[in-house]
Amino acid sequence: MTTVTMELDEKTYGQLLRRTLPRVIHTDEGCDRLTSELMRLDERESPTPEEKELAELLTVLIDEYESRRYPIGKATPQQTLHHLLEARKLTQKDLWKVFGSKGITSEVFHGKRSISKNQAKKLAEFFHVSVELFI
Numbered sequence: 001m002t003t004v005t006m007e008l009d010e011k012t013y014g015q016l017l018r019r020t021l022p023r024v025i026h027t028d029e030g031c032d033r034l035t036s037e038l039m040r041l042d043e044r045e046s047p048t049p050e051e052k053e054l055a056e057l058l059t060v061l062i063d064e065y066e067s068r069r070y071p072i073g074k075a076t077p078q079q080t081l082h083h084l085l086e087a088r089k090l091t092q093k094d095l096w097k098v099f100g101s102k103g104i105t106s107e108v109f110h111g112k113r114s115i116s117k118n119q120a121k122k123l124a125e126f127f128h129v130s131v132e133l134f135i
Helices: 010-020 028-042 050-067 077-087 092-099 102-109 117-127
Strands: none
Touching: 010 050, 010 077, 028 050, 077 092, 077 117, 092 102, 092 117
């Protein structure tokens, strides 16, 4: 990756920083404030190098806050199964052939039994998705 460094006018950049007062975000209000400032900068027709630098700093601060505040975790195989069934308007009954029985289907569906590798392959084929979703 090539890094391009812009020559910044320290006085101009300092004035932008003093006006904006960017800092680590701890509240939704703080995030809203910096998001508004970022949107204002994004609307500029020809932003200066200093404004571009400030926009990049604000983006990092906002992204970091949002990843802390609203973490996105990996869904469990059971959560994935529930989601796919709901999204396709299917029921447990539609999976009886995949799992081989009503009882096993119910146990997997309710998290009492984990999904085996063989079942994961069958589910992936059934739903036309990656087997990784069920492992």
